[in-house]
Amino acid sequence: MSQDPLEVLSAFMDGEPVAxxxxxxxxxxxxxxxxxxxxxxxxxxxxxxxxxxxxxxRRAMDGILGRRAQPVWRVLRGFAAVVVLALAxxxxxxxxxxSRGPTADEPPRATRVIQFTPGVDWHEGxxx
Amino acid sequence: MxxxxxxxxxxxxxxxxxxxxxxxxxxxxxxxxxxxEVFLRVVRGIGSYQERSREISWIFRIARNVLADRxxxxxxxxxxxxxxxxxxxxxxxVQALAIALDQALSRLPDEExxxxxxxxxxxxxxxxxxxxxxxxxxxxxxxIYRARLALRQALGPSRSAAAxxxxxxxx
Numbered sequence: 001m002s003q004d005p006l007e008v009l010s011a012f013m014d015g016e017p018v019a020x021x022x023x024x025x026x027x028x029x030x031x032x033x034x035x036x037x038x039x040x041x042x043x044x045x046x047x048x049x050x051x052x053x054x055x056x057x058r059r060a061m062d063g064i065l066g067r068r069a070q071p072v073w074r075v076l077r078g079f080a081a082v083v084v085l086a087l088a089x090x091x092x093x094x095x096x097x098x099s100r101g102p103t104a105d106e107p108p109r110a111t112r113v114i115q116f117t118p119g120v121d122w123h124e125g126x127x128x
Numbered sequence: 129m130x131x132x133x134x135x136x137x138x139x140x141x142x143x144x145x146x147x148x149x150x151x152x153x154x155x156x157x158x159x160x161x162x163x164x165e166v167f168l169r170v171v172r173g174i175g176s177y178q179e180r181s182r183e184i185s186w187i188f189r190i191a192r193n194v195l196a197d198r199x200x201x202x203x204x205x206x207x208x209x210x211x212x213x214x215x216x217x218x219x220x221x222v223q224a225l226a227i228a229l230d231q232a233l234s235r236l237p238d239e240e241x242x243x244x245x246x247x248x249x250x251x252x253x254x255x256x257x258x259x260x261x262x263x264x265x266x267x268x269x270x271x272i273y274r275a276r277l278a279l280r281q282a283l284g285p286s287r288s289a290a291a292x293x294x295x296x297x298x299x
Contacts, residue, residue, distance in 0.1 A: 010273040014247060016254055038280045045229045046248045053146045053160045060164055061142075064171060065135045 005029040013039050134171045141184055142167065145191050148249045152195055152242065154234055162198060166191045185256040188246055192260050195242075225283075232282035236275055243268050244275035 005026035150159035257268040
């Protein structure tokens with residue numbers, strides 16, 4: 001079956017199998033190069049289409065597909081959980097520091113007071 | 129056999145389907161409605177999807193059916209409304225090409241436009257286009273070729289020596 005040479009180029013552009021001989025013959029046809037460039041330009045023109053559906057389509061489909069948008073209260077709930085955790089961590093650290101007792105730099109607290117009366121409990125200048 | 133996830137199919141393919149339908153109908157709002165209908169059918173029919181065909185091929189087959197149902201239920205509305213993205217139209221060269229391409233596409237016979245767009249927008253192969261449209265792969269190849277020649281002529285071949293009259297192509 002003989003094919004139109006430009007049809008061979010068209011199929012080749014689409015990645016369809018073409019006979020090497022037919023492709024070679026097609027490329028020798030006057031205007032083949034220009035046709036190939038025009039076909040490529042058409043492809044580029046269509047690829048430049050950046051139209052998008054409105055957000056309403058996605059919202060509708062999210063409902064159908066069972067995907068829900070994050071409601072505000074859910075975001076707030078997450079934020080509140082983070083705040084509670086942070087406060088709890090802060091409290092734990094503070095409690096831990098308090099229960100550790102005085103540090104090495106601080107003198108120990110007095111537990112009883114011992115009184116010495118001069119002349120009774122001790123004498124100045126007396127050697128024992 | 130695994131069943132594809134409908135949400136993933138929508139995320140991956142809805143733009144191609146939307147753009148295909150936009151070019152086929154010439155209307156943004158109608159294309160949007162039909163895209164939703166396509167994915168409704170995808171959700172309903174996902175259990176019957178067979179892995180022997182690619183997902184995109186299956187979805188375009190559904191898109192074609194949705195389009196056919198639409199044509200059956202209503203007379204096709206002639207649409208001259210602009211269907212271009214406003215940002216893209218800010219660039220004169222893009223504007224000129226986009227408008228010319230849309231006009232040239234709208235003048236193609238439905239079968240040729242459909243096959244051509246399935247190829248260029250959906251990336252379907254000739255066999256897949258044939259399966260989707262109930263034609264043979266040879267017919268799909270010929271439709272795409274005719275569409276290319278007609279579009280080339282309508283947009284003006286870049287070199288006059290390359291001009292080919294699409295009407296001379298054997299039917």
